[in-house]
Amino acid sequence: MKLVIKEDETMGAKSKKRKAREAGLEVPEQKVPSPLADAKAGKKQRNRFYEKELGGLHVELVKLQEHIRRDGRKVVVIFEGRDAAGKGGVIKRISEPLNPRVCRVVALGTPTERQKTQWYFQRYAAELPAAGEMVLFDRSWYNRAGVERVMGFCSDADYWDFLRSVSEFERMLVRSGIVLLKYWFSVSDEVQEERFRDRVEDPTKRWKLSPMDLESRNKWQAYSQAKDRMLVHTDIEQARWYVVNSDDKKRARLNCIAHLLTQVPHRGAAPEKIKLPKRALEHRGPEYVRPPLSVQNFVPEIY
Amino acid sequence: MNDQPVMINVTIEGLSATLQRVKPGKRGYDKARKQVIHRERDAIDLFNRSVDERVPLDGVYSFESVDIAKTFAFLHLKSIEHQVANNLDLVQAYDGNGATAG
Numbered sequence A: 001m002k003l004v005i006k007e008d009e010t011m012g013a014k015s016k017k018r019k020a021r022e023a024g025l026e027v028p029e030q031k032v033p034s035p036l037a038d039a040k041a042g043k044k045q046r047n048r049f050y051e052k053e054l055g056g057l058h059v060e061l062v063k064l065q066e067h068i069r070r071d072g073r074k075v076v077v078i079f080e081g082r083d084a085a086g087k088g089g090v091i092k093r094i095s096e097p098l099n100p101r102v103c104r105v106v107a108l109g110t111p112t113e114r115q116k117t118q119w120y121f122q123r124y125a126a127e128l129p130a131a132g133e134m135v136l137f138d139r140s141w142y143n144r145a146g147v148e149r150v151m152g153f154c155s156d157a158d159y160w161d162f163l164r165s166v167s168e169f170e171r172m173l174v175r176s177g178i179v180l181l182k183y184w185f186s187v188s189d190e191v192q193e194e195r196f197r198d199r200v201e202d203p204t205k206r207w208k209l210s211p212m213d214l215e216s217r218n219k220w221q222a223y224s225q226a227k228d229r230m231l232v233h234t235d236i237e238q239a240r241w242y243v244v245n246s247d248d249k250k251r252a253r254l255n256c257i258a259h260l261l262t263q264v265p266h267r268g269a270a271p272e273k274i275k276l277p278k279r280a281l282e283h284r285g286p287e288y289v290r291p292p293l294s295v296q297n298f299v300p301e302i303y
Numbered sequence B: 001m002n003d004q005p006v007m008i009n010v011t012i013e014g015l016s017a018t019l020q021r022v023k024p025g026k027r028g029y030d031k032a033r034k035q036v037i038h039r040e041r042d043a044i045d046l047f048n049r050s051v052d053e054r055v056p057l058d059g060v061y062s063f064e065s066v067d068i069a070k071t072f073a074f075l076h077l078k079s080i081e082h083q084v085a086n087n088l089d090l091v092q093a094y095d096g097n098g099a100t101a102g
Helices: A013-022 A043-071 A087-095 A141-145 A156-175 A189-201 A211-217 A220-234 A249-263 B029-034 B040-052 B066-093
Strands: A074-081 A103-106 A133-138 A178-186 A241-245 B007-013 B016-022 B059-063
Touching (some): A043 A249, A074 A087, A087 A103, A087 A178, A141 A156, A141 A220, A156 A178, A156 A220, A156 B066, A178 A220, A178 A249, A220 A241, A241 A249, B007 B029, B016 B066, B029 B059, B040 B059, B040 B066, B059 B066
Parallel strands (some): A074 A178, A103 A133, A178 A241
Antiparallel strands (some): B007 B059
């Protein structure tokens, strides 16, 4: 259910927003005038804007981290989408300014033979956060409704059972106090093809391409149908799907992070200022003599 | 050889959904063929429209594919389940202070 702000003629726009935020209501975000959305903007201008905005969002992410840590919140963010949709990029930008003890990335590989015999959600449940943690799932239990379905890695019965159970599983997570956010990264056919080509040509990106990715390229329509079905079956009030248009990677990153920050209220949660105290004099006492450098194995200084 | 496709009928009546195969030449086949929903997108749109307009889905719907028929029936049944689950949440969270819950 969407909550709305009760209009009051005497209130200004700013105070309306403040009051709404204080009441925990949804406040429509204003569009930022962005060179990223301007086709005439130059590459330099776009990059400068992107870096500046990302820096600001990183500060907010640190505040969010502090809020999660201090208040013992549990946050799960799921990133789904086709190959080369930009999931990894946004996960990297979210996790880079954060403490890995608070923010953890989970990207599970193919299940082992043992895991295949377990309850489907079991290996994911093992990765869920404790109090004061945020877990970013780079692909998740939704594998079953996407790649597994399209590539025929699960039976028909397994697939329908997943569609039947997933909402209840997620409701249980939310009831247990987990904030669950689900993002679908939407990329067009042409842009995905371009990114695949880029991965083929760039040796530092080639590892991102698996034979499975190449095979799934030929199943665009089947993936589209699977995605449509998945979104309509699993978009529940307790855990909504949010679609990120990711044809432009940088815009997608900023939009996703900005949205994520609005989903977990964290106002005034910046880490407290610390004054670095003077060091005690005895820290360089006479008892300690540094061993000769020749006894240690140094890395060659070739730069 | 008869190459007409088998139809899958979904009958929605209140809280229930029933799936039934209708073979070519059998009773009701022609009617099913006439009103068949071919694409999953259309089945989803039909369901969404009924939710938006608050119109009950009660009736018989025909599909060419089992998957689409199951999707349609699932959406109907799951929406009932969601309503019950949301109601349960409200009842569970009720501490006796508010006038009502659920």
